[in-house]
Amino acid sequence: MPRAPAKSSAARSSTKSPPRPDPRALLSWYDRRRRDLPWRAAPGERADPYAVWLSEIMLQQTTVEAVKPYFLGFLARWPSVEALAAAPLEEVMKAWAGLGYYARARNLHACAQQVAFERGGVFPREEDDLLSLPGVGPYTAAAVAAIAFDAPCVAVDGNVERVVARLFAIDRPIREAKRELRETAQTLRPAARSGDFTQALMDLGATVCTPRGPRCDLCPFASGCEAARRGETERFPVKAQKLEKPLRRGAAFVLTCGGAALLRTRPPRGLLGGMSEFPSTPFRVDFDPSRAQAHAPAAARWRALPGEVEHVFTHFSLRLTIFAATLPAPPPHIENGRWTPLARLSEEGLPTLMRKVAVRAGLIVE
DNA sequence: TATCCGTGGTA
DNA sequence: TTACCAAGGAT
Missing domain, CATH: 3.90.79.10 (Nucleoside Triphosphate Pyrophosphohydrolase)
Structure with missing residues (x-):
């Protein structure tokens, strides 16, 4: 149950909270400032679900720059989910070498085979169905549904958690606030352009609302951000205690x-x-x-x-x-x-x- | 729910 | 150099 955004407008004015973040402002910003990425469709078009899924698996806990060459290599070598499903697992593991988190490669192959052999090569459009696929968790299911099919979902990754934590000054450690962050993110979603919106949130986190030194002067949400109003952007999200690395x-x-x-x-x-x-x-x-x-x-x-x-x-x-x-x-x-x-x-x-x-x-x- | 699972870039 | 951390998922 999201707390911060639940305030009535009367409560907002009495506590001098900033106005609610406007999704249209973010979409407008995205139309001007979106990153050009290999897996991203041209403005106004939808990307190939296979390419979206492939990129999202690779991007789990992995930087955009690290993913780019692997994504292009995989797509050139295995242009369709059927092609990937037909490849020997050993070849997929080799092609993944160096990218890390190797369970992803095994699950990628298993997922390709499921989609190719049990679903006629068609990726499911529903978030819940996507969630049942190997290697696809809550984030990836929402991302594929929104980006590939424009389904009404918001994918919540580390970027979005940071953006939302700042917008609403959520001061509990991020690990404890997962549910609140996810539900609050959903409340921001506009009625249309879900795919663009979820990508816009991530672009904002990656290029403007960065972990250190956020560029609030460039942010379409600046006037609606509680952390910025307090001048405490760097304090959010609240970090958990680091554990010793033996x-x-x-x-x-x-x-x-x-x-x-x-x-x-x-x-x-x-x-x-x-x-x-x-x-x-x-x-x-x-x-x-x-x-x-x-x-x-x-x-x-x-x-x-x-x-x-x-x-x-x-x-x-x-x-x-x-x-x-x-x-x-x-x-x-x-x-x-x-x-x-x-x-x-x-x-x-x-x-x-x-x-x-x-x-x-x-x-x-x- | 907590732990396990890679790598490379950055300040 | 150290510390942090980046489009998380499985168990």
Whole structure:
């Protein structure tokens, strides 16, 4: 139940609150200032639902600039949901490598197959139906419904949460206020142009109502913003306390033989699920270096490379010791391993951590 | 409900 | 350098 916007006009004037934000002002701003993005239709047109869905999955917790090349690559290689559904999962995972949150790629493929094989290649138009698809949550369902079908929905992402928190000076931590933020955002929606409106809210958050240094002088909502009226834009949204990021350690084993390196595939779930790796120990806070070699993929004259590879994940930091060894040709068979020619290592779709390992071991440059 | 899940840019 | 954080979802 939204609180701030529920005030009567009498209550507004008595408390000197700013006037209610005007959706028409935002749409007018959007018509002049909208960003030109690869997945976005020309003004007045609707985008291909497949392209909208693909972009929204990629954009989950990921910056626009990081997504652009991946989106264009996917669309060129798999121009339709049927094409994506027909692709081997392994190829999709490889193409996703480097973008992060790899469960998204697995769900993307599963969703494409569901739409292609069980829905005749047609994306559902209803928010509730979209919500049932793998990898599609409340945000993405609303975004696809609004942007691809102009359904009466407002997609609430981090940008919109920030904009709404400022407009109504919602001073509870954002984690606690999720429901209020979402419901309040719905009350702003105009009767028409839902797709443009939801994109306008996100553009506003990305370019004007930014986390730091918001440009209130450019904001179509400035006269209706409670945080701006108080001169406290930077105080909203209220941040939750940050949690400690523990340091884990581990080791990776770079085994080469006859111009090839040994790789394996990680289990489908969990950290870097389904991605290629150099055989590694588990990553643990209480990692014991003296027992690392028990995880080596083969008996060899392992030598520890100087220094460590450092990487930061969402919830822990990692320092990885690299062991390297070379076996005499030809490459032997190793259980759960595969020999990949060094010349094709860059096509393997290594996650960034493993790319760092390859660089440190001198297998690839840069 | 809280935790797990990547990466790269920015101040 | 450190800290923050960007078009969240699954379990």
